[in-house]
Amino acid sequence: MIDLGAPLEDKRFVREAVLRQLTSDPRRLRIEELAQALTDLDPTPEDERNARAALLESLTGQVTSAMAVHLAAALIGLRPTPADMRQARATLLVCLAGEDVDTLAVEIARVLIELEPTPDDKRQARIALSRLLDPNRVRKIKVAELLDHPSTLVHKLLQFDPTRDDKRQSLGSLLSRLSRENDEFKIAHLARATAALNPTVSDLGGWREWPWPPHLEVLAAARRNSELGDWLGMIPLLADCFEKFPSASLP
Numbered sequence: 001m002i003d004l005g006a007p008l009e010d011k012r013f014v015r016e017a018v019l020r021q022l023t024s025d026p027r028r029l030r031i032e033e034l035a036q037a038l039t040d041l042d043p044t045p046e047d048e049r050n051a052r053a054a055l056l057e058s059l060t061g062q063v064t065s066a067m068a069v070h071l072a073a074a075l076i077g078l079r080p081t082p083a084d085m086r087q088a089r090a091t092l093l094v095c096l097a098g099e100d101v102d103t104l105a106v107e108i109a110r111v112l113i114e115l116e117p118t119p120d121d122k123r124q125a126r127i128a129l130s131r132l133l134d135p136n137r138v139r140k141i142k143v144a145e146l147l148d149h150p151s152t153l154v155h156k157l158l159q160f161d162p163t164r165d166d167k168r169q170s171l172g173s174l175l176s177r178l179s180r181e182n183d184e185f186k187i188a189h190l191a192r193a194t195a196a197l198n199p200t201v202s203d204l205g206g207w208r209e210w211p212w213p214p215h216l217e218v219l220a221a222a223r224r225n226s227e228l229g230d231w232l233g234m235i236p237l238l239a240d241c242f243e244k245f246p247s248a249s250l251p
Contacts, residue, residue, distance in 0.1 A: 015041040023054040031055075035074035048078045056087055065095040065104045072111045085115045093121060096128040102149045105132055109156040122160040129157045130169055133193075135176040150174060150193035158196065171197040175204070178218070182211045191215030201226040201234050213238065 018041065022034045038051060052075060059071040072088045080088070092112045099105045105128070112125060131137065132153055157170060174194045181187050195217040204222055207214050214222070219238070223231050 011041055015043060015047065019043070019047055019051060022051050031070050032074045032077075035077050039077050043078075052078050052080055052084055056084060059091050060087055063091065063095075065099050065101075065108060068092055068095050069104070069107045069111050072115065076111070076114050080115075082116075089115050089117055089121050093124050093128070096125060099128070099132075102132055102153060105129065106149060106152050106156055109159070113156075113159050117160070119161075125160045126157060126162050126166050129153055129160070130166065130173070133157075133170050133173040133177075135173050135180075150177075150190050151196065154193040154196045167197050171199060171203065175199070175206075178215075179206060179210050184212070187212060187215055188217075191217040194218050195221035198225045201230040204234075208237070 015038065018034055018038050022031070022038060035051065035055075038047065043051070055071050055075045055078070059068060059075070063071065068091055072092055075084060075088055089112060092108050092115070096105060096108045096112065099108060109125060109129060112121070117125065133150060154170065154174075157166070162170070171194065174190055174197065178187065178190050178194065181190060191214075194215075199218060199222050201222050204214055204218070222234075
């Protein structure tokens with residue numbers, strides 16, 4: 001525990017010790033804690049420059065996606081310059097473009113959005129996140145990925161200013177996945193993501209071929225985003241379908 005009320009000389013001594021640890025091995029697991037500790041110790045501009053330089057040297061070298069997230073997050077607390085943020089964004093975008101694990105992609109996007117991405121950075125991030133929603137994507141099975149995270153991916157996608165075409169593409173991917181999904185728990189996750197992209201009744205045109213009727217969250221979103229006449233025209237069809245699934249009901 002660092003005593004922030006310690007005498008200036010003591011604080012300087014501790015600050016130098018923290019800076020030595022941070023710059024000697026920026027890839028250590030507790031790098032974010034060290035960066036925060038340095039920030040709490042009133043670092044000089046030179047201290048911050050030295051810390052940022054060490055972090056960027058590691059960040060722009062051979063680094064895993066998980067380590068890149070930690071290094072970039074540590075950098076954010078050290079008042080990075082525009083050039084510093086540009087270098088960090090470049091590394092994170094490369095990691096995001098090649099990432100196959102949804103949870104890591106979400107973490108990369110979380111840090112990336114704090115680094116003041118440019119319009120082109122956001123475009124690249126949207127492409128990478130949309131790829132992870134692709135229904136034909138081959139998913140690697142890992143302990144943390146037994147369930148993917150479509151709603152979280154969509155939430156991050158929406159933070160990068162998606163165009164109408166971006167949203168339509170992602171909506172199409174999610175509806176395609178819903179059209180072939182049998183697992184009720186996964187359907188609920190997909191439905192939450194789908195609802196966030198504002199589907200309409202017309203988007204649900206092929207729902208009668210789905211293993212299950214549209215989830216209530218999807219129907220509620222379609223009702224909000226559709227003309228009243230379109231919604232009323234869908235109700236009789238839904239009523240017939242829901243007779244086969246008594247556990248479900250119209251919103």
